[in-house]
Amino acid sequence: MLRQFHKMHGLGNDFVILDARDEPLAMTEALARHIADRREGVGCDQLILLEPSASADLKMRIFNADGSEVESCGNATRCVVKLTGAATVETAGGLLTGSAEGAEVEVTLVEPRFEWDAIPLAYPMPTDPMPMGWENFDRPQAINVGNPHVVFFVDDLEDADLEGIGPGIESDPVFPERVNVNVASVEGGAIRLRTFERGAGLTRACGTGACATAVAAIRARLVTSPVTVHMAGGDLTIAWAPGEPVRMRGSATHVFKGTIDLQ
Template sequence: MRRQFHKMHGLGNDFVILDAREQPLAIDESLVRQLADRKHGIGCDQLILLEPSKSADLRMRIFNEDGGEVQSCGNATRCVVKLTGAETIETAGGLLHGRSEGDAIEVALIEPRLAWDAIPLAYPLPTDPLPMGWENLDRPYAINVGNPHLVFFVDDLEDADLEGIGPGIETDPVFPERINVNVATVEGGAIRLRTFERGAGLTRACGTGACATAVAAIRSGRATSPVEVLMTGGTLTINWSPGEPVRMRGDATYVFEGSIELP
């Protein structure tokens, strides 16, 4: 069976998008790994599957390159809005809203969740900050913005061996659904950010990571809204006020389309 796909990226966080709204497609871990492989497949950080929705313009399912399905992805949402023109998107992490703003795409994620069981944690703990540490990283902020995130604020972004320490934090038993790990510095009112994504590793950009980090910085008085979040792949502008959804604005880039033979 031959299926069309679209290749897109948001600030270097890249996706293979399959549209199954009219022709259903069964996805399993093995197929995701095959398509995400950069030497033997198409290559991507996440595979995105578009399906019909009864509550929104479409349903978006997100699979990390290791085959695991996750709840939300900010960069992918911007790409899907640009590709399809959808204004409402159903995800496992909640209902998202998107729109074009000139050359940029703005996406409204859910209102941040801060309760321990909404992260989720394995048992009750304060989350603002979390009284835990790993090597030279400690007392992170735990926030769920559709995906669960830890945010560590440090003086020097390069001091943290995120690639080395990230897997241990991601899979710590306190996080039953694993966790995304963010390390950030605040300089001149802007945030510099590096993210280790669960199931994907170090990434050039993470939309929900940028949102979670901005929320943590605003809540802790380190930054004010709107705030720019600078990542290896580029910059997002995050706007948030307490009691409101998080709004993220940035680029989405169409790379190419093609077709591939699927089992």
């Protein structure tokens, strides 16, 4: 069964996008994992499946490289808005809106949630900060911006062994749906960020991670809105005020389109 796909990336966080709005496609964990495989498939951090929506221009489903389906992805939303021209996108993490702004795309995510059961955590506890630690990472802020994140602020970002400790935090039983792990430092009014994404590992950029980290830094009065978030793949501009949704602006790049045999 041959299907056309698009390969896109947001600051190096890359996606294979399959459009199933006119021709339905049954996606499985195994198939998503195979397409995402960088040796035997197309290769990507996340597989994106577009479907019809009764409440938005389209529905976006997101599958991590390990095949697991997740709620939201900021970088993918920018890519989908650029590819399709959609102004509203239904996700399992909420209704998102987006628009092209010159060479960039701006996306409005959901309003952040901070309650323990909205993250979710396995049992009640404070989330700002959490009274927990893993080796030299401790007392993170826990935030849900459509998907779950923890944010650690450190003095030396390069010295933080995120690749080593990230898997243990991601899969800790306190996070029943696993969690995205962000380690950040604040320099000159801006944020430098590295993210270990659940189901994908260390990525060059994470849109929802940038949003969660910006919200955490604004709440802690470490920065003011809007704030630039620097990641290995490039920069995002994040704007947020308490009681409002998060706005994210940055690039979205179309790499190529092709055809894949799904059998």
